[in-house]
Amino acid sequence: MLHLAKKGLIAGLLAASMTTVAYAKTELTMYYPVSVGGPLTKVVDSMIDEFEQKNPDIDVTAIYAGNYNDARIKALAALQSGQPAQLSVMFSIDVHELMGLDAIIPFDDVVSTEEDKKWLNSFYPALMENGKVGGKTYGVPFQRSTIVMYYNKDLFKKAGLDPEKAPQTWDELVSMGKKLTKDGQWGAMIPSTGYPYWMFGALTKQNGEVLMNQAGNETYFDKEGVVEALDYWKSLGSQHKIMPQGTIEWGTLRQNFLEQKTAIMWHSTGNLTAVKKNATFDFGVAMLPKKKEFGSPTGGGNFYLFKKSSAEERKASLKLVKFMTSPEQAAKWSISTGYMGVSPASYQTPELKQYVADFPPAAVARDQLDYATAEFSTHQSGRVRKLLDDAIQSVLTGQQTAKEALGAAQKQASSILKRYKK
């Protein structure tokens, strides 16, 4: 009897080992961008390691590919040259462009079980706006942000302002900004290189306008409220003198804030952890001020699935995306970067709950989601976005008035987008 059991055991073991040998690993290649400072690549690597430990049958190569632009270029170049890439984190606003190139598939094609479908509906709706086109979900939120207002409480105190009260309206931003501006120190800085359209999306939303329609084939640059918003941005430098004139560099702004050259900065919430680690002063984070309403565009990167992949790989990719966006991982990601937890459930995890309780600024981006709008995204996104960026910069540098610049940009954008209208 014992002998037989032994034999059975050995046979079983053999069979088991045979299947593991026969069962080839699914290999995934994923590109991802990092657009804010800090050692974010290490965080991604550790998440991937954890995933591989839990799923020994899947092998993931995660490739850091520069900023959002670089990541898209590298991923698409890899696909075109025949190198494998099954999924990537790319700019949430690339969706129209990627669809136009026939590079991605909707998650709806890959999810099958009820549980999967529930997962797909578990994210903050505001974060899904950029990823959904024609009722299908092409992008699943991962490193998502809104713009928040960082302010230097020490400088607020020195200027005789209440450090617990950040400016809540456009007028307050100006009046407080004037108190905060003195020799060698500015009241506020809103960056205008890199992603000027993004900051502008916030200002227009605060003035009750949006820049484009959901289908991405219409822009509203020359609407009165939009022009007003740009006039206001310009006036901070030219009229109220609380912000430097000309454009303000995205890349060096955080350093300006850390060296107390500006009392207030508008920046991605993805900078939060880096500011927290490096600030030698007491700082606060607040929602952006309002004119008619509060508002900020969402921003950041989504997961996309590439079309050029086998059914097996798609299944494994889905597994990976589900893992990376699970409440526990989202919480870990949010704590180590400042990007927001992508689902309400992530804020219910003990880790993030505790973190938010200890460090309330971490919740500002999430609270602002109630007022958030989609990030600017159209067909031929790159070209149309540049029209808007150029218009904004030409106004901030005093080459054109807001009405002229936005009017011209609108005309050109309309002629580009004409053929995407049915």
Next chain:
Amino acid sequence: MKKYNFVHAGLLLLPTMLLLAAFTHMPTLKTVWRSFFSIRTNVTGEFTPSNYQFLFEDDVLWQVLSNSFWYMTITVPASIIIALTMAIWVNARLSGRSLLRLAYFTPTVLPMISVANIWLFFYSPEIGLFNSVMGWFGHDGYNWLGDPQTALGSIMLMTVWKEAGFFMIFYLAALQGIRPDLYQAARLEGAGNLTVLWRITLPLLMPTTLFVLVNAVLNAFKMVDHLFILTKGGPNNASNLLLYYIYENAFSFFDTAYAAALTVLLLIILVFLAFIQFGVLERRIHYR
């Protein structure tokens, strides 16, 4: 015998020919071919000159061309003159000159991207080096990269800094190749320093100058790395250069067809410049 020579020569040339054909001529022809199709939409895949028509309607392109023109016209002579001056200076017998040579050559050794990242902070209005220095003299400083008046100039300054050291090496080598008896003879005749420079040094450096000139002009069109870091062509295209604009069209806008047309334009410009350099200038140069 003649036939044998021909085959022999052909065989010797073959490897180079193959490499040139595969990596230079074929891609060039393909670019020209592609520039006549509208690929981006996948709808109008027909032969069309529309990309070239758009060249004339594209306002940004005209600004970019004018930027590139000024960029070349200023950085090329500036870096050549500075390179020559530095070369004559470090060629003289003075103590610590190898250290000095090294110092001048350092910018060339550094990778462009890291250099640009450092200069980004130099130019930064609030925390930057330049404005701090100007602050000592009571000047408010400038928003170097954020003002269309100064953005292109700032890019040029960095280019000259980067290029001059590189060209200095060529001049230095050429200076050491000039026979000292020429100078001794000139001294015997009682020629002054200026005459020596004008009559001996400069003419004998002309072949080097042509070489440096060709390289400088090519570099003026080839260097874009720093734009990615410093201005991204902004503000409002004030510092956008032709090659960066091609990159934007190809990879930011995914408009490879228009990018191909722009590349053809760049090619025409470079061929034209090469013609001037080799066709006209070379005849006036004295080779030993």
